[in-house]
Amino acid sequence: MIEFEILDGMPPYGPCPEQFSATSWGTHSEGFVLRVNPDLAEPWIGNFQPGLTGYSCAYHHPNGRDLVVVAGGQAYVVEPASRRTTETFGGALCWSHELPGHELLLFHNGLEFIAYGILGRVWRSRRVSWDGIRVTSVEFPWLRGEATGLKDQEAFFLVDLRSGEASGGSYEVIT
DSSP states (O other), X not given: OOEEEEESSOOSSSSOOEEEOSSSOSTTSOOEEEEEEOTTSOOEEEEEOOOSSSOOXXXXXXXXXXXXXXXXXXXXXXXTTTTEEXXXXXXXXXXXXXXXXXXXXXXXXXXXXXXXXXXXXXXXXXOOOSSOEEEEEEETTEEEEEEEOTTSOEEEEEEETTTOXXXXXXXXXXX
C-alpha cells in the first residue's frame, strides 16, 4: 500500500516539490503539501494547488494504485509512481467520506454528490440543495441528510449509494 503523509508546509530542503494544478495557475505557490512514498519508486513531495474551499484531505483510491488528493476543494487523481495527474474534478468540494468495504469514496460540493469506485467516477447525483448540505448518516446503501433551501429551510434527502439516485432535498427546478 502506498504510504503518504500530509505536511504542514513545503520542506525547506531537498528536491523541489512536484507541482499539481488543475488550471496551470498558482504553481510554486504553497498549497496542500503531501509526502508520498510509492512502493517501487523514490519518495517525493507534492504541492497541490487549492480550489475554492478550505477543505483538504487525501485518500487511497479504491483501485488500490492511485491517490485521490483534495486541495481546497479541488480533487486530483494521481499515479504515485509516475507522479502524473490522471484526472481532476470538483473545485468546490467541502466534504468526503470513505466506504472501504464497498470500495467507494464520496464527495459533495454543497449542492450534489459524486462517488468514485475502482474504475473511477461511479455516479453523480442530481442537485439536492440550493445552498448547503448537512450529511446526517452514511450507512450503506443509504446516505441521508438535510439540504438548505431558498429561505434557509432544511429539507431532508436520501441518496442511494449504489446508483446515485436522490429523493427529496431542497432543489427544485423553477420553470
